[in-house]
Amino acid sequence: MTDYPEKISDDKQLEELLSKPTAETIEMFKRLDGDIIFLGIAGKIGPSLANMAKRACDEAGVKKRIIGVSRFRSPEEKKHIEEMGIETLQGDLLDRNFLESLPRVKNVFFLAGMKFGSEDNLSLTWAMNSYLPALIGEHFKESRIVAYSTGCVYPLVSVESGGSKETDMPVPVGEYAQSCLGRERMFEYGSKKNNTPVALIRLNYAVEPRYGVLVDIATKVKNNEPVDLAMGYFNVIWQGDANDVVLRSLDHTKSPARVINLSGQEILSVQNVVQDFGILFGVKPKMVGEEANTALLSNSNQAYELFGKPQLPIDKLIKWVAYWLEEDRKTLGKPTHFEVRDGKY
Template identity: 75%
Template sequence: MNQYPEEILNEKQLEMLLSRPTEATVDMFKEMDGDIIFLGIAGKIGPSLAQMAKRACYMAGVSKRIIGVSRFSNQDEQAYIAGMGIETIKGDLLDETFLGGLPKVKNVFFLAGMKFGSEDNLSLTWAMNSYLPGLVVRHFKDSRIVAYSTGCVYPLVPIRSGGSRENDRPEAVGEYAQSCLGRERMFEYGSKTNNTPVALIRLNYAVEPRYGVLVDIATKVKENRSVDLSMGHFNAIWQGDANNMVLRSLAQTSVPANIINITGKETLSVRNVVAKFAQVFGVVPLLEGKEADTALLSNPDKSHELFGAPEVPIDKVIVWTAHWMDSDKKTLGKPTHFEVRDGKY
């Protein structure tokens, strides 16, 4: 399972790598009861996460109903997901009548949320990130729920600290992070009130050659734009590894809700990553600012103890991303705004 190519040639190969289940994931599906629903499937992570679940079911020799729910503003994306053999349901999760009509399956993954442009529409940000989770945890009170959160609920910490741990007190800076902490509190409330097993995934950051912090940095280097060093360090994890950990988190749901940081172990230097991309692109990088003594960092020891360390080294992902972008392949055009230090996304 640990044989990976030197270069990713196309999106088909990329999607197969992103959705490749580990043996441990397949083994979990052999024992897991119930069907699966992905709420907010049509995002950056949802399609590969659902496809991994589909592949794991096939490899485990089990048959499960797998459902993906989204507004599906892009019909091609709905067709693509349906083509995986995943049942799609189109609708607005904030519509309580629609949400109330969704099948109450045993296993729920909550991926819906708002980050990009959150400062431009704060009421919708709070509705998606805090109000909706309250509705979801009530409707699916008899299910197991794995809900995506974010490392942004933590404060900036010293770069040599090893990152924030799950039992550290959150200090959400800015309304986006505050609304995400609200999301967690709603799931925690539902877990305690209705005895609903929940796992909250504080992800920080999942990357692949089309999207993520590495693409943000590589884009600026390739286009001869300056890279801001003030947020000079970060964590990252190959999205395929994150997908496996998130699926396996179904077996780690609990009452009260179980919080799990998912990211890579390394504290990566923006300056060093810039230098690696500059070497591949054959350019002299432009840097501005100076590294601060603090950064948004998470400690992943708990998840690595539960699920094992990531299979794909982050240096390999950097190489994959560099070759992908050097060949002018497709990127998603959705910057992470990882440079932000004041919480305003």
């Protein structure tokens, strides 16, 4: 078991923890052939994921070209990626000329997508989440592709079910979730047509002290705002553990595409987590509404069989989030909308 600190003191320590490769990841990079490209690197997950790959290569003693592609919202964002030792290419992936200029490297991670505000621009949501994957699948047909998807393609299920499995039929609610299933179908189509090895990662939810379901709940408790209990249960996984699994998924790409659920072992109760944060903040939390008998839950047993169970305990993660917010450190300001039950994000 990794020796984790009691609290995370600053962004530097957080990035160190998020991007620390496991021995298994380092071993994989020792034998991995080809260079690596991260498409949509500048989001919430991309920087630490790519940094973990770079650190794993360094510790494995191998040299690879590692490329990060994004529109980059600011020069600082681009500089931050480059300071990790990652080459950057700036452009819009929906621009066919730019896309076709990208080097056809062997290992591709697809992180681009649209979620926040998706209801306000549905045509762009479908373009990013369904049309673009078809283009990517064709351009990188000779590569291995690991693509992020979401557990939102599943229906709400009972807590007693233990969560949706990869063999369950997707029933996406709302256009965001439908477009995400479209993403999967386009990668599946390319995988079958071109015999491209693909892994589709149905993630929900990755968490760290600046972002995620735990931050959403903790912020409301700290600010003495009521927490709605309607979506009464959820899964989360430490983003460092998720990064490890995503990188190692290169070893498990297949044609036809393979689906991998990725989340934490425990089904967490919103009410219990609210009470935990109340104790940590020394306040009496406010809760409204009643727990529904269904929630968006994933069963990730297949991932545990392939990669082992997540290393970071949930109680440690809850304490990290509380310490971070108690010290008024920076968050990303992007709510997950995990409580949404009608698919309108």
